[in-house]
Amino acid sequence: MTVLWRDRPVGIVGLGLIGGSLALDLRARGATVHALVHRQATAERAWQRGLADRIATDPQVLEGCGLVVLALPLDRLLDPPQALLDALPRQAVLTDVGSVKAPVLAQWQPRCPRFVASHPMAGTAEAGVEAGQPALFQGRPWVATPTEATDPEALEQVRALAEAVGARWLTCSAIAHDRAVALISHLPVLVSAALLLVADRAAPDPELAELVRALASSGFADTTRVGGGNPELGTLMATHNRQALGEALAAYGQQLAALQALVEQGHFDQLEAALTRARELRPPFL
Secondary structure, eight states: OOOHHHSSSSSOOOOSSSHHHHHHHHHHTOEEEEEESSHHHHHHHHHTOOHHHHEEEGGGGGTTTTTEEEEHHHHHHOOOOOOHHHOOOOOOEEEEEESOOOHHHHHHHHTTTTTOOOEEOOOOSSOOOOOOTTTTTTTOEEEEOOOSSSSSSHHHHHHHHHHHOOEEEEEEEEHHHHHHHHIIIIHHHHHHHHEEEHHHHHSEEEEEEEEHHHOOOOHHHHHHTGGGGHHHHHHHHHHHHHHHHHHHHHHHHHHHHHHHOOOOOOOOTHHHHHHHHHHHHHHHHG
């Protein structure tokens, strides 16, 4: 079988954190990368960073690519410009990296017979053309959400791409994916943001506010990292995974209320039991 990422140019639409990191890893493995970006300034900086072999704002840069990765924000992924649709190579395998899968499938599968919905579970709080970094996907999950209509050969090509950059491949339904990421990705963004807002608003006195910031250390940094990230990304996640995220927030609110009750009622033996259970639960998530 021809391995598209290795034997043909790979097209990457968007050179932010995911697209840029993927481009770096693929080029390090000998692949040829053609990249489409939105702004000329981005193209110039991406060229300086060596992110791709060809970089342009003209969608025709994707001509000849055997595999195209749509590394776009969710809003642009769900409302793609006609110029991009027209320029996609007709026989190319197409995949995306969006963090919500059901609406992406509904948008792209009818358009492209070789489309594979996928999502690498890797990231940092950074964004933009400076954010891409080598080995971002190493050891991290890369999940695909195939349907009965998904081309099996296309699915294998995307799997080969994911495994080439060191990711762990798995598959599930789009609905299961969206419910899962609501719990382990989208909910933590809002919980983390809430911690930052609480710490800020609970210290209206200037001296106390200064002390709160001075005392914040690694624990606070760890628990607020994703909440201090890209606000546009967090909003798009909530917008396009609203139901599953709402259910996750409700469940989290119930659990937080239960812990609050234990503290207020002085049931510290039960609180210790809950914290012990939490400690036991953590390792399989890491």
